[in-house]
Amino acid sequence: MKKSVARYAVILLAGVFLGAGLTVERAVQAERAAHERATLAHLPLRELRTFAEVYNIVKAEYVVPVSSHKLIDNALRGMVDNLDPHSQYLDPRQYRHLTVDTTGRFGGVGLEVTEYKGFLKVVTPIQGTPGGRSGIRPGDLIVRIDGTFIQGLSLRKSVHLLRGRPGSTVVLTVLRKGVSRPLTFHLRRQIIKIHSVASRLLAPGYGYLRISEFQGATGKGVTRALQHLQAENHAPLKGLVLDLRDNPGGVLNAAVAVCDDFLNHGIIVSTRGRIPSSDVVFHAHGPDLLHGAPMVVLVNGGSASAAEIVAGALQDNRRAIIMGTRTFGKGSVQTIMPMSNGGALRLTTARYFTPNGRSIQNLGITPNIVVHEGKFVPSGSNDFLREVDLPNHLSNPNPPKMQAKAASVPPATRKLLDDDYQLRQAFDLLRGLSVYRQFKG
Template identity: 50%
Template sequence: MRKKTNILILLVGFILGAMVSICGSVLAEKDPAVSSKSEDMQTLPFEELRTFTEIFGRIKQDYVEPVSDKKLLEDAIRGMLSGLDPHSAYLADEEYKELQEGTTGQFGGLGIEVGMENGFVKVVSPIDDTPAQKAGIKAGDLIVRLDDKPVKGMTLGDAVKIMRGEPGSQIVLTVIREGAEAPLKFEITRDIIKVKSVKSRLLEKGYGYLRISSFQSGTGESLVEAIDELKKENEAPLKGIILDLRNNPGGVLNAAVDVSDAFIQSGLIVYTEGRIKNSEMRFNATPDDIIDGAPIVVLINGGSASASEIVAGALQDHKRAIIMGEKSFGKGSVQTILPTSNGGAVKLTTARYFTPSGRSIQAEGIEPDVTLARVKLEALEKAKFESIKEADLSGHLSNGNGDKKKSEANEKADDKEDNDKEADGNEAEIRDYPLHEALNLLKGVSILKSR
């Protein structure tokens, strides 16, 4: 038995060494200009590989219970990716299918965008009109138990799998919320999550409201249709619109480009930069503005991330819209999905994205033109807490522009965050103060523009 194990360990080491050698050779062929880097890649890390095979062997021989080779190697891959940044991950075949379902707009579960932080599941944002949002789950909540199972020690994929379950079944989430005296429990009934990414209505004659809850493959087309409907209902050209991106966790990059393009007539929308050539992309606007230059106010908050920040940053840089609300989440990295031969995939951070003026918002976010403090009625306030930001995630990717890009305005905004009050997620129960202020601002800009 011991002889077989030793042979297996040697085989694992040989395979890993061969893989590193092959990868280095392929990369060198792709880009001869980086010969010095490719030489470093081809230098095998023998000491590290020896340590890996030694530990692999110890586990196989001495661990209290037998562990399959598949599990050990898969866990090693997961650890290798999770150590890079909070958004790189290994996706088994089922997890890969769930990711694909999520980008099409229909999937089963609770309706929350989550990430991993210090071994626990952290809520980035609840999705509109889903069981989680209706139950009162909020951005920044830390999920510590799923029913009676502690989250500590689970992978994000394992936790998501438990939360998704059968529609109609129930699950109890135990949540720690900063400022709360004790953990909070939410009993939530799972449902088929059908995310309608764009909602619209006339706030009053001439002024439209567009809410984008997430960026899916068809969001750009849905936005155009929604604006056409608003124009018909208004029976006249719109005087202005409010684009609500609050608690929008992001989604498909091309959808963010389509939404930005709807309002920008020319110029750069967003560009990405990474280490490999095909990670460098530039997206430019096409002619025509769907609302013919009418003013726009964009609402953002700490739950506005990724694709939401692309839109807000592009419209801000082109001076096409006034950005209002709170500083956004600050996720300015691009993840590429690389399918693997076993039916799974690797989600790997391959680039940072930049706004048209060259700003990287990674770990800093979009600073609004008009800052609004978060408010809620004291009678409904049970706990105070700050929403989680990209910069708060352990191992987050650095900004890429360096500290020189951080302005005094950003520093002042950071100092004010402790005094902000968390807005309640249920707009049916309290007045939407940011929306009210956005409409007032929109009216003022519209009047000035008409003179």
């Protein structure tokens, strides 16, 4: 499964997770009120007078009439957007969308897509959704949405065209390899619940858990997934691969909850900002649901924000080996502050630090073992001449049950590992750690 920084899949219901920001819930009303009073006492009157002059000139002399609402809205966006890439003024509609995104519930069509040459490329239709029932296939290229040619539009704008009221219809024009004519699909939108956690057994005793993003319910989802894996295995797991590749982040509290499933104690992450309420230290309380079994965490350049918090916490606490490529490097915290007009301000209010006090801002998490993307290519024939093939060979005196057997790998897992070189390396390392643990114990 090919992965890259420019290509991280987002789940459309008609939607996508809006960025890799972190949200911090904190009671700061009194502190903000005091700060506002202090600010009012020191307003930059000269600069505000200039602002008023520009506003009046534009309002009176711009080539076409512009509403006061639009001018003020543009001014607010300009004030915040130029601070850093993650601060943003959200109007009421955008704030509603953000709230929906972090809960993992969307009104849409149920396609997992990625950006490809300005279009939307289908990674996979989600089963049980309009997209899954439509006949759209992985690899299909969406070029028009309700007649709008989307090449050149941002991913967010293309996603906005897919969003809509549940029950409404969206028309997709699709190009398919090997088909000469564009295909047209009519999909009826519905509410889709996106699960951010997926899990499976790679082989008896070895689990795989993927987190696609950190939503409000991700912590509970990981706990349930681990319990399910243990039950399916009929015994405690010998090891786990935690896949955080192409995870853009999400809710800070969800990242903390995930770490708590793997740590008995220790610091998970700390945040530091200008105001006292921004200085917080998050501690693990456990228990470790894997009981100390080895872990390998897969990351890449698309692992950002909350995903980096988890990787950093498990790395600094020496709980897991981090494998893959360097992460995105977003080490800042955004606080969502509701406004009186129904909108909100998403403002960078702090930096976060790993348990060892590292800031990963602009640096990212460096894996313990660097493994680049690739595909496993088997070498030539393995049909070597063996002792048993020689004439007149001696028989083995031990019964077959005394012979050591290699751990079996199910065919479905073998195909998955053949297509995902990084996962293959993580799985092989995990089995090696488990064997070493048995010898050491």
